Amino acid sequence: MSLDQQLRKKALDHVNKLGTIVEKDPYYPKYHIAPPVGLLNDPNGWIQWNGTYHLFYQWMPFKTGHGAKFWGHVSSKDLIHWKDEPIALTPGDWFDKDGCYSGSAISFRDELLLYYTGNVKHNNIREAYQCLAVSKDGKHFEKKGVQIEVPKGYTAHFRDPKVWQEDDQFYMVIGAQTEKEEGSVVWFSSRDLMEWRFGGTLASGFGYMWECPDFFTIDGTDILLFSPQGLSASGIHYRNTHQTGYIAGKWDKKANSFTHGQFIELDKGFEFYAPQTTIDNLGRRLLFGWMGVPDQDEQLQPTVKNGWLHQLTVPRELAFRDGQIFQKPVEELKQLRKQQLYQLELEKQSVITRDIPKASELKLEVQTHYDIEIQLFGYLTLSYNAQTQHIRLVRPKLDGSGSEERAAVAKEIKEIRCLIDHSSVEIFINDGEIVFTSRMFANPSINSIDIKAIGKLTVWELAL
Ligand code: FRU
Known part of the structure; x- marks a missing residue:
């Protein structure tokens, strides 16, 4: 058996052994996505592809702690009923052996492409590779290995590629840390999804690391959404261990200049992090977030004793008006x-x-x-x-x-x-x-x- 097959089997054995205990937990959600067992964190690869919504998530099947993450996978026709799909990615290769970390999906020539970060640690020294996996049926993914390495000037805290298409160009934003240990988001562009050109810094300026960036235009405004780490609490702001928010403005790609306003927190609650958006066939900008925050008391949550931890938010539709993002549950949830x-x-x-x-x-x-x-x-x-x-x-x-x-x-x-x-x-x-x-x-x-x-x-x- 290949390492990939062994990891899949071990994960499914865990689900079979402990899944019923998890489901019986009075805290287990009925209409939110939660892990079948183990720990879930960021939503990944969020896309509507060939009429079906596909959502992946960071998953640690073997314990309620972090580690070498898998990509779990669910799909839906209506944003309400979600079907379990085969595990999409296992951390079974040299370039992702310590985790298939967060990333995104894009449709290209009838195939579903997943871009993710291969997390590797050698003697506790981190390496980061931006990797690709491709599927023809939306169920089975073939890894294509490393596509992008860390450019000069950045540490190995370089992860969470979000890819999108504008006309005949593809773009990617990545969460990064400069060698001066400043948080930033960098961007790449490509004509064919094969060769990626480094575009430089899209934004930076506070905190020591920015995770899970997403870039999109909504109601005429460019939004860079990301989860910065290292902001100090200030009055009613930034009270969680790490934050999630956005800067809104206009990105002039040719001049590589993003003119934007100040950072605005997206959610004011106790648990919200690493959201990801996609656009669907109705033109809606739809968001899922992780209902958790890294480094925040998670082992004290009572679900740990029943073998599971964390869940996602409901899907939300975004709008931009009066200088800010509005989020509401998708209309389908009324059903x-x-x-x-x-x-x-x-x-x-x-x-x-x-x-x-x-x-x-x-x-x-x-x-x-x-x-x-x-x-x-x-x-x-x-x-x-x-x-x-x-x-x-x-x-x-x-x-x-x-x-x-x-x-x-x-x-x-x-x-x-x-x-x-x-x-x-x-x-x-x-x-x-x-x-x-x-x-x-x-x-x-x-x-x-x-x-x-x-x-x-x-x-x-x-x-x-
Ligand atoms: C955010 C994050 C990402 C990383 C993933 C690992 O919660 O730390 O930056 O890719 O989780 O699970």
Whole structure:
């Protein structure tokens, strides 16, 4: 058996042995993508190809820790029902032996191409190779080996290629660290996906490493999305261990100059990182994010004892207006609304308590500028102070030492939409102007929400 076959077999044995324990975990999601066993991190290779959505993810099948990553693979026709596909990539070659790290997909001449980073360590010294794997059927991928090596001036923290096409040109952005240990994103271009020309730095300037870059144009604005490491917390900003956000402006490729505004965080919640986008046949810019953050308390999450860790967000559609990205759950997710459980006119500012299923959607439509408080399962509290205009999200710390908080500012609140799935919540405020993405490890026997607001509350049970 080749090393690739051995790794596949070992991974599937793990799934067969431990998969039922994982699925029975009361924290396991019903409509989000989560690992069948082991650890999941970044979404990879996100693409609609021949009418089917394909999504890959960083996967460590053997433990709930990081290591030599595989690419897991799921596919969907409708962005709701996801089918497990054969493992796409295993870390079985010299150029990716310590991990088939993150990357992206592109369609070219009827084939599906995956660009990813081969992570290699020799005596703990890192090497990084940008590699290619190709498939004719969207299921089985043949590795084509190293395509790009690290250019001069950069360390081996050089990874996560995102490839796209504009007219007859192909482009690639890569997350990088300069030899001066500054975070940056570099770019390459190619006419044929064979020869890649190094274009230089697209952006840099803060932090020590920028991971998982993505570049796209939306509603006429160029966006560079990336996950910088090494930003210090400042007031309500940059509170997670590592951040994710974007700079928006105009990239003049000929002059190699990207004129852009300041860095804006994409999500204000506790767990969000390394998102990736693609454009589908309806022209929608669709995003998946990892509902986790590197180096952030992850071994304290209670799912570790049941052999799995982390999940992805729901797919979100992006728009750009008023100088910022808006994110909302894709329209298809409304099909999960199997049953409207109740609709209440909340008139007085007094606490209402109601049962709510562990897979549900809650929508609060607000007409009056007033304080709001929503507590989910006695665990996580979202509140709005109409006077200070602060929105706060508070939950207990995983190590039991008090609580932690994330915050944002909103002049007014018109709508709050929460997608709840067992141990996670995605909170979309004002049509996705502000988003909080968070895990939520409430006591599984608590089934209620407490809400204090003036407005209309609608709750649906969600089911596949
Ligand atoms: C981001 C990241 C990427 C890397 C991958 C490894 O979470 O660190 O930079 O390719 O995860 O799993």
